[in-house]
Amino acid sequence: MIRNAEIIAVGSELLLGQICNSNAQFLSKQLAELGVNVYYHTVVGDNSTRLRDAINTAKQRSNLLIFTGGLGPTKDDLTKETIAEVLGKRLVMDEEAMSNIKAYFEKSQRKMSENNKKQALVLEGSSVLTNDYGMAPGMALSDETHTYMLLPGPPKELQPMFRHYGREFLLEKLGVKEQIVSKVLRFFGIGESQLETDIEDLIDNQTNPTIAPLAGDNEVTLRLTAKHHSIEEANRLIQQSETEILERVGEFFFGYDEDTIYSVVFNKIQQSSFTLSSAESLTGGLFSERMTSFTGASEVIEGAIVSYTNDVKEKVLGVQKQTLEQDGAVSAKSAEEMAQGVKKLLKTDIGISFTGVAGPGTMDNQPVGTVYIGIALPDGNTVVHKLQLAGTREGIKHRSAKYGCHLLLKELFK
Amino acid sequence: MIRNAEIIAVGSELLLGQICNSNAQFLSKQLAELGVNVYYHTVVGDNSTRLRDAINTAKQRSNLLIFTGGLGPTKDDLTKETIAEVLGKRLVMDEEAMSNIKAYFEKSQRKMSENNKKQALVLEGSSVLTNDYGMAPGMALSDETHTYMLLPGPPKELQPMFRHYGREFLLEKLGVKEQIVSKVLRFFGIGESQLETDIEDLIDNQTNPTIAPLAGDNEVTLRLTAKHHSIEEANRLIQQSETEILERVGEFFFGYDEDTIYSVVFNKIQQSSFTLSSAESLTGGLFSERMTSFTGASEVIEGAIVSYTNDVKEKVLGVQKQTLEQDGAVSAKSAEEMAQGVKKLLKTDIGISFTGVAGPGTMDNQPVGTVYIGIALPDGNTVVHKLQLAGTREGIKHRSAKYGCHLLLKELFK
Numbered sequence: 001m002i003r004n005a006e007i008i009a010v011g012s013e014l015l016l017g018q019i020c021n022s023n024a025q026f027l028s029k030q031l032a033e034l035g036v037n038v039y040y041h042t043v044v045g046d047n048s049t050r051l052r053d054a055i056n057t058a059k060q061r062s063n064l065l066i067f068t069g070g071l072g073p074t075k076d077d078l079t080k081e082t083i084a085e086v087l088g089k090r091l092v093m094d095e096e097a098m099s100n101i102k103a104y105f106e107k108s109q110r111k112m113s114e115n116n117k118k119q120a121l122v123l124e125g126s127s128v129l130t131n132d133y134g135m136a137p138g139m140a141l142s143d144e145t146h147t148y149m150l151l152p153g154p155p156k157e158l159q160p161m162f163r164h165y166g167r168e169f170l171l172e173k174l175g176v177k178e179q180i181v182s183k184v185l186r187f188f189g190i191g192e193s194q195l196e197t198d199i200e201d202l203i204d205n206q207t208n209p210t211i212a213p214l215a216g217d218n219e220v221t222l223r224l225t226a227k228h229h230s231i232e233e234a235n236r237l238i239q240q241s242e243t244e245i246l247e248r249v250g251e252f253f254f255g256y257d258e259d260t261i262y263s264v265v266f267n268k269i270q271q272s273s274f275t276l277s278s279a280e281s282l283t284g285g286l287f288s289e290r291m292t293s294f295t296g297a298s299e300v301i302e303g304a305i306v307s308y309t310n311d312v313k314e315k316v317l318g319v320q321k322q323t324l325e326q327d328g329a330v331s332a333k334s335a336e337e338m339a340q341g342v343k344k345l346l347k348t349d350i351g352i353s354f355t356g357v358a359g360p361g362t363m364d365n366q367p368v369g370t371v372y373i374g375i376a377l378p379d380g381n382t383v384v385h386k387l388q389l390a391g392t393r394e395g396i397k398h399r400s401a402k403y404g405c406h407l408l409l410k411e412l413f414k
Numbered sequence: 415m416i417r418n419a420e421i422i423a424v425g426s427e428l429l430l431g432q433i434c435n436s437n438a439q440f441l442s443k444q445l446a447e448l449g450v451n452v453y454y455h456t457v458v459g460d461n462s463t464r465l466r467d468a469i470n471t472a473k474q475r476s477n478l479l480i481f482t483g484g485l486g487p488t489k490d491d492l493t494k495e496t497i498a499e500v501l502g503k504r505l506v507m508d509e510e511a512m513s514n515i516k517a518y519f520e521k522s523q524r525k526m527s528e529n530n531k532k533q534a535l536v537l538e539g540s541s542v543l544t545n546d547y548g549m550a551p552g553m554a555l556s557d558e559t560h561t562y563m564l565l566p567g568p569p570k571e572l573q574p575m576f577r578h579y580g581r582e583f584l585l586e587k588l589g590v591k592e593q594i595v596s597k598v599l600r601f602f603g604i605g606e607s608q609l610e611t612d613i614e615d616l617i618d619n620q621t622n623p624t625i626a627p628l629a630g631d632n633e634v635t636l637r638l639t640a641k642h643h644s645i646e647e648a649n650r651l652i653q654q655s656e657t658e659i660l661e662r663v664g665e666f667f668f669g670y671d672e673d674t675i676y677s678v679v680f681n682k683i684q685q686s687s688f689t690l691s692s693a694e695s696l697t698g699g700l701f702s703e704r705m706t707s708f709t710g711a712s713e714v715i716e717g718a719i720v721s722y723t724n725d726v727k728e729k730v731l732g733v734q735k736q737t738l739e740q741d742g743a744v745s746a747k748s749a750e751e752m753a754q755g756v757k758k759l760l761k762t763d764i765g766i767s768f769t770g771v772a773g774p775g776t777m778d779n780q781p782v783g784t785v786y787i788g789i790a791l792p793d794g795n796t797v798v799h800k801l802q803l804a805g806t807r808e809g810i811k812h813r814s815a816k817y818g819c820h821l822l823l824k825e826l827f828k
Binding site (some may be wrong): 009012013014015016017018019020021022024025026027028029030031032037038039040041042043044045050053054057061072073074104107108109110113115116133278280283284285286287288289291292293295297298301302303304305306307308309311312316345346347360361393394397 | 423428429430431432433434435436438439440441442443444445446451452453454455456457458459464467468471475605606607608610611626627628629637692694697698699700701702703705706707709711712715716717718719720721722723725726730759760761774775783802803804806807808811
């Protein structure tokens with residue numbers, strides 16, 4: 001029976017302050033959702049004596065030990081070797097992991113070095129946790145008193161491994177009877193404090209589901225978490241709460257869970273069989289890059305023109321010389337003609353344009369953060385929105401691209 | 415004498431995953447610069463029994479213990495109370511801290527509550543570390559065997575307190591005469607294990623500077639850290655080691671410290687007064703977006719054509735119909751004509767093109783990860799490189815864009 005957990009990160013880069021222990025944060029959140037109390041985090045370097053001591057200390061005070069890092073191919077990587085030694089277990093070759101590693105090298109046409117074979121060794125008797133995004137497999141095993149889980153260090157390998165395999169292993173160990181259902185609602189265009197104020201009474205008074213707000217990158221999310229022995233009932237509780245929330249702040253809502261505002265817009269445009277192109281000055285290709293990140297992008301995206309100079313705006317996109325001279329490149333008129341120009345040039349149903357001042361310098365006497373977004377719609381109309389944004393150069397670019405998505409949703413799908 | 419350190423963060427919010435332990439990262443970096451080895455990080459909740467156990471464990475293995483958090487006014491805050499108990503010391507009122515707290519309340523015109531007085535209590539015999547950005551004072555004290563430092567949890571209070579007062583205290587304790595200099599070397603196009611193999615003898619045998627490899631996002635870094643009482647000599651030791659390393663793996667080296675491969679390429683092109691444009695199919699605008707992220711981008715970047723369809727490749731970039739039909743869009747010939755086309759259309763000195771299969775589906779019978787990068791050079795020549803990459807769709811896009819930078823460096827500046 002799992003009583004309490006300790007997360008042990010192995011890696012000298014943590015003790016040198018090169019990276020932050022975000023794995024401990026991720027796992028702590030995940031364990032909290034499973035109802036497991038985390039009593040300690042420990043970080044120890046790539047040193048087998050100190051790691052052994054840390055394991056022995058942890059065993060005395062916790063009975064679920066989750067290790068992160070130290071599963072790589074180099075001789076600094078000694079997590080599983082040290083655990084094997086402490087538990088008196090052998091390391092054995094896992095055939096599936098080995099063929100996964102071989103496939104990785106074949107695919108990238110690189111030569112496998114001898115030390116990569118080490119990565120396929122797992123603790124005897126452990127359940128192997130597949131690594132879908134890297135070479136080192138994870139593993140989990142239990143004896144009479146303790147449960148051990150070993151996960152790779154890179155977050156992009158660790159997170160999917162835990163979500164897809166590690167969590168399952170623990171749920172079974174925990175014999176969880178109560179179903180926990182959670183759902184994230186995502187909002188754009190409203191601040192965290194405004195959203196919290198608008199639904200304060202729901203946040204304060206509701207306990208099932210609980211409602212937890214979190215400010216993210218240019219967006220705000222609400223995580224609803226319901227518990228019930230019937231999964232249908234847990235889902236019904238979530239649905240009811242969601243309806244109440246969206247009645248108040250639905251205009252800013254764009255999606256659920258792993259949705260991004262880009263993925264939502266992409267999917268809606270794909271479903272409508274529209275095609276899309278972009279004319280980007282301020283954003284430098286960011287909108288196009290995000291939109292082409294999805295499988296099936298070639299059905300939706302014809303292309304984009306990044307028009308960083310007036311010459312390209314005029315010669316390629318067909319913005320009038322007069323507009324550039326009289327209104328300037330950062331103006332409603334330029335945004336309009338850019339959107340229409342790219343729509344016509346690339347023969348798409350929708351053209352979207354971004355022009356503005358990302359800073360640090362001003363342009364055309366416009367202050368930093370002035371942004372115009374033009375949308376040439378399938379019906380032949382063109383709309384232009386003006387924004388005034390704050391933040392860094394990078395921040396203004398990203399916020400503008402996301403605003404473009406927000407406006408596409410508003411103009412086309414609401 | 416301080417031998418090695420342990421950083422103990424106190425706070426249940428860390429164990430719930432609400433925040434990342436960035437204080438440990440900050441302090442680890444600071445201590446590394448002072449030449450103090452950090453052997454462990456520990457996180458423990460707001461629980462006096464478990465904190466007491468953590469202190470006793472830490473005392474056995476480290477002789478500098480730095481505590482963060484738990485100095486606030488609420489009853490959850492019990493760091494100094496627990497340390498007082500373990501060390502057998504009393505807590506005494508510090509007048510300066512008290513008047514600081516009173517001033518704080520007067521300034522904000524709020525009423526001071528009784529529990530705020532608790533914040534002015536410090537460990538008997540300790541040096542008080544002034545809090546210039548909050549109410550809770552820090553403190554530091556040494557006995558025959560150990561040194562203890564207590565710092566507040568909020569980073570905006572902790573960081574200036576350590577920089578201005580805590581560091582001084584430690585420097586005096588350390589009797590530091592030695593200067594520490596460190597430098598990061600960055601490499602692209604070589605794997606971590608290959609790099610380690612190539613310079614294994616240097617990593618193993620050199621102690622001043624030490625050489626620490628770290629794998630990052632599509633790149634590998636080496637951190638060199640030298641110690642010497644003369645800063646010139648420390649720099650000379652680093653320089654000597656750098657030369658030895660670059661003699662072996664210099665072809666993959668691109669920059670130092672905070673450099674990125676994009677910033678290095680951007681700066682070199684800017685210094686050469688060249689202009690650049692890109693024709694992007696596979697990368698969807700990513701290369702252009704990254705290149706326009708730097709201040710002064712408009713001097714270097716004219717624009718980009720994202721040609722996601724053959725129609726755009728042909729009509730806008732002028733790739734020959736015959737090339738697209740016979741060789742396919744993912745081919746050396748297409749890459750060549752795309753690079754030449756964009757260079758001509760946007761009238762730049764250099765044109766770079768990206769075409770390939772990001773997956774998940776194959777294209778033109780080419781496997782996922784097949785990438786062609788074309789570079790139309792200022793002298794009129796065009797070179798094309800073929801790559802075979804592994805990974806996710808996003809991974810292949812990012813790696814391709816960085817490879818483009820790597821090739822620009824190779825073709826233009828080596």
